[in-house]
Amino acid sequence: MRAAGLGIAVVYSFLIAWLFGQQPATFAEVAGTLSSAVGGYRIDQQAFDDGLQYFGNDQFAEARAAFERADPAHRDARTQFYIAYAFYREGWGRFYSDDRLYRQGLEAVDRAIALAPNGRLVVNEPGQELRTADELKAELERGLKVEPSDFNPARVVRPRK
């Protein structure tokens, strides 16, 4: 009885400490984080493929919705990378970038980096210029800063990555 009680208390304490550390925002995140801890988490591949298709067609809101459906627990680095990429592309503008979308993109790419092994994430997909999470993060951070180069008229002809 005493040993069982001690075991229950220790397991419950660790669970609570883990929840406080991880700060899952939804029950899907709780379930996803728990299953990924034992290697059992899988994304919804169909939803991910739909997201990629929307992303390729410049339908960014639809793409993010599909990626969210694919990875509701926010535990897959590649999906989080694409969510961040969708924020970047939607927020990109010739004259100015949308800071709100860029900030959300930065949050997503930070999640992707945190989830990737050793923080290194490379996504080789044809037709996309930004292939690593580091490049995407740097691009998003650059967009949020006001620099002298922002006032360069040649900026309007720069390509979207």
Next chain:
Amino acid sequence: MTPAREAIHLPVLFLTVTLLAGLRLGAAVVLIPPSLFSLILAVLLVGVLVQSGAFVPLRVINGSRTALANLNGGVVVVTLLVASAQMFSLLTPDSGLPRVLFSVYFLVLLINTMAASPDRIRVLRSLAVTFGAAFVLKFIVLDALSDPAGGRLTRLLQVLFEGVTLGTLSQDPQHPAAGYLAFTAIVMFLATVFLLRAPRFDEAGSTQAVALRRQD
């Protein structure tokens, strides 16, 4: 205290209180750890419980018990401390003047209770009144005064209080379920603190019998 109560019921109840009291519902669910000040208040509260006899640490940790039993006792002490800290964290408003006032209120009240050194029953009653009053003030009064969707009278009162307190009174609006969650945590905490030294039914009966014999 039965082994089941000491090893399972008390730790599980205190840990559940820790979890419930740390939950902040909103657009996203956030878990808030106890503040440093609430840890100090928790130490004072445990001191009050020990002084009043509501909790006797020597009953759960002493040299005549086995190592495993002492470990169970240690878990009870630690979980009581953490749950107490979370309770103070839960009942203290998140910002502004109310946060300062509530913190001072709890501190003065605990020091006053220590100085008065009341018995177990009085401490438990006092704790219920203190937590109940803080609950009403934070989750009913302050919440109503900070409700942006309130009626004309509420908005008028808000403007009045905002002016008087230089905008330090109003709090962020709370999730509709936050009050219910807090109420559950308070009731669970008080019940568990009562269980720390609640006599078993047969013991209670014999204690009453002894008291009646003494009166005779």
